[in-house]
Amino acid sequence: MNATLNHSLGIPGSSATAFALGLILISALLLWLVLEMARSLIRIIGEARQQKLTLAILQTRLQETRQRCREAEMAASGWNGLRKFSVAEKIRQCDGVFSFYLKPHDGRDLPYFKPGQYLTFQLKIPGREKPLIRCYSLSDSPDHRDYYRVTIKKEKAPLDRPEFPPGAGSSYFTDKVKVGDILDVKAPSGHFFLDMTKNNPVVLLAGGVGITPILSMANAIAASGTKREAYLFFGVRNRQEHIHQEELAALAAAHENIHLHVAYSKPGPEDVKGRDYHYEGRVGVEWVKEILPSNNFEYYLCGSGPFMKSLTDGLEAWGVPEDRVHFEAFGPASVKKKAASPSPEQTTRLQKVTITFARSARTVRWEPSSENLLSFAESLGIKIDSGCRAGGCGSCGVAIKSGAVDYLKKPASAPDPGTCLTCICRPQNDLVLDA
Numbered sequence: 001m002n003a004t005l006n007h008s009l010g011i012p013g014s015s016a017t018a019f020a021l022g023l024i025l026i027s028a029l030l031l032w033l034v035l036e037m038a039r040s041l042i043r044i045i046g047e048a049r050q051q052k053l054t055l056a057i058l059q060t061r062l063q064e065t066r067q068r069c070r071e072a073e074m075a076a077s078g079w080n081g082l083r084k085f086s087v088a089e090k091i092r093q094c095d096g097v098f099s100f101y102l103k104p105h106d107g108r109d110l111p112y113f114k115p116g117q118y119l120t121f122q123l124k125i126p127g128r129e130k131p132l133i134r135c136y137s138l139s140d141s142p143d144h145r146d147y148y149r150v151t152i153k154k155e156k157a158p159l160d161r162p163e164f165p166p167g168a169g170s171s172y173f174t175d176k177v178k179v180g181d182i183l184d185v186k187a188p189s190g191h192f193f194l195d196m197t198k199n200n201p202v203v204l205l206a207g208g209v210g211i212t213p214i215l216s217m218a219n220a221i222a223a224s225g226t227k228r229e230a231y232l233f234f235g236v237r238n239r240q241e242h243i244h245q246e247e248l249a250a251l252a253a254a255h256e257n258i259h260l261h262v263a264y265s266k267p268g269p270e271d272v273k274g275r276d277y278h279y280e281g282r283v284g285v286e287w288v289k290e291i292l293p294s295n296n297f298e299y300y301l302c303g304s305g306p307f308m309k310s311l312t313d314g315l316e317a318w319g320v321p322e323d324r325v326h327f328e329a330f331g332p333a334s335v336k337k338k339a340a341s342p343s344p345e346q347t348t349r350l351q352k353v354t355i356t357f358a359r360s361a362r363t364v365r366w367e368p369s370s371e372n373l374l375s376f377a378e379s380l381g382i383k384i385d386s387g388c389r390a391g392g393c394g395s396c397g398v399a400i401k402s403g404a405v406d407y408l409k410k411p412a413s414a415p416d417p418g419t420c421l422t423c424i425c426r427p428q429n430d431l432v433l434d435a
């Protein structure tokens, strides 16, 4: 058949063999070339991957080192007691909510803080006998070294008691404080913060004014320049209450690793789904599950009591380990770690405990259903100073003359030896307090 083919092609027999051999040689050469190219390509891809990996490791190390330097600097340049800050700007965010840009009056550097931490203010409000102590979370990234920002919502009277005056501290800020005013401020503190030495993906959940520490975290991720994934879920009633709406939208638009999901529980007629919000309803785990690829994240929550309760319960039911859920309460702790609730044996033991308020000359049996020593004292008409009621400001510190206490949460900074922060502790045994 070859002969027939050669004949039909007009190629003599020996030339045909040489032609076939040539073809085989060229094919082999081509195959070798292709294989060599493939091998080189694989090597190049491998090297590029290795380089990318090395670069990622170096970037993480650099980030860690930068963060440690900042923390060392924070420890060195923080301040004790009160420092004077002047109000550089006051900006209306939405109904009853204002941002305050604060600059140190002494003109010196501001220490780095951890995103999620708060400032404690000592407010000298005209007409009040004593200064009022209130905590407000820092709402911007710690990378702005020339100002601190807080965002404050005027607290209205409770719905069932409209005759009460609105919140004293928040109304003072929103109604009275103006640009140029000087405020007394304690250094940033608090244990609710995002660890910036890590690069793990996070879920940030905020309800209402609880957006403040969460926004600081999101802004810090953006400023770090890393591609750390952050899913931010934010629930408000509608656009009237959409705090930092423009800033949040711009943040998500500029950073593909920051995924913003806004829920309106009661959208107004002018509110547009897809423009102002993405979901009608409250932020709940069912909605979160629809968006997240898995539950394998670290979670940071800040919002009202019911918001935090529903989310912590939902995350637990979804199998998220307790140590991956971090939260901040803007008042008396509404969510308690399991360990904080006394066991039945502890409750029986606590029923026999007595508390002596030495200055008030009263000894009473402890009521195990009491939230903490501060509210127990208040229920008896015994006055103890208080501020944040969340273990942050130190105002409710009382000396322990004898006995010991258990903390319901870790105090923002260790109380002085021999004293306790009454807003976040319960008695461990018979107590004598200097109150």
Ligand SMILES: Cc1cc2nc3c(=O)[nH]c(=O)nc-3n(C[C@H](O)[C@H](O)[C@H](O)COP(=O)(O)OP(=O)(O)OC[C@H]3O[C@@H](n4cnc5c(N)ncnc54)[C@H](O)[C@@H]3O)c2cc1C
Binding pocket: 118, 134, 135, 136, 137, 138, 150, 151, 152, 153, 154, 155, 156, 157, 158, 164, 165, 166, 167, 168, 169, 170, 171, 190, 209, 212, 213, 328, 329, 330, 331, 388, 389, 390, 392
């Ligand atoms: C760590 C931390 C961070 C925080 N961060 C922020 C933040 O970033 N932004 C923010 O806006 N808030 C924040 N808060 C909350 C803030 O500290 C205050 O708790 C809040 O502003 C309310 O304080 P106030 O002085 O305005 O209200 P208060 O004067 O303490 O009043 C509270 C409520 O009691 C009502 N009331 C008034 N009189 C009575 C009465 N006789 N009996 C019963 N009730 C009465 C008031 O109407 C009001 O509803 C934070 C709190 C903490 C602990």
